[in-house]
Amino acid sequence: MTKATTKSSEKSKSDPTMRMHLWFENTNGVVFGLGRLQLLRKVEQLGSLKAAAQDLGMSYRGAWGKIKTTEGLIGEKLIERAGCRRAGYRLTSFGSDIAKSFDDWFQEVELFALAKSKEYLPFSLEKYK
Secondary structure, three states: OOOOOOOOOOOOOOOOEEOOOOEEEEOOEEEEEHHHHHHHHHHHHHOOHHHHHHHOOOOHHHHHHHHHHHHHHHOOOOEEEOOOHHHOEEEOHHHHHHHHHHHHHHHHHHHHHHHHHHHHOOOOOEEOO
């Protein structure tokens, strides 16, 4: 493929937005991805798995299943009770670390993809916000 050129360096409202969905999986299911990251960030922000699930438009059971699947596949806890039963949940140190690491990695991959798009595509891309 040859290096593409853009018609104009001026951005227009019709320029496409680059969106990427990256995740890690094995034969037993999704290990980690953007959905898990969003769920962990919401638990961190709201202090509750139920509130996090609601905010993301999913059932508590679905959210709990995603967390448990990932914990089972990687052998580490992502969330823990924040004291008594009514206190909600917080991220474990591992949960916090993997969320930050995945987020940092994803941002780096996204910036690389955006830069490479300028070499290959005949139009300008905007980063998804």
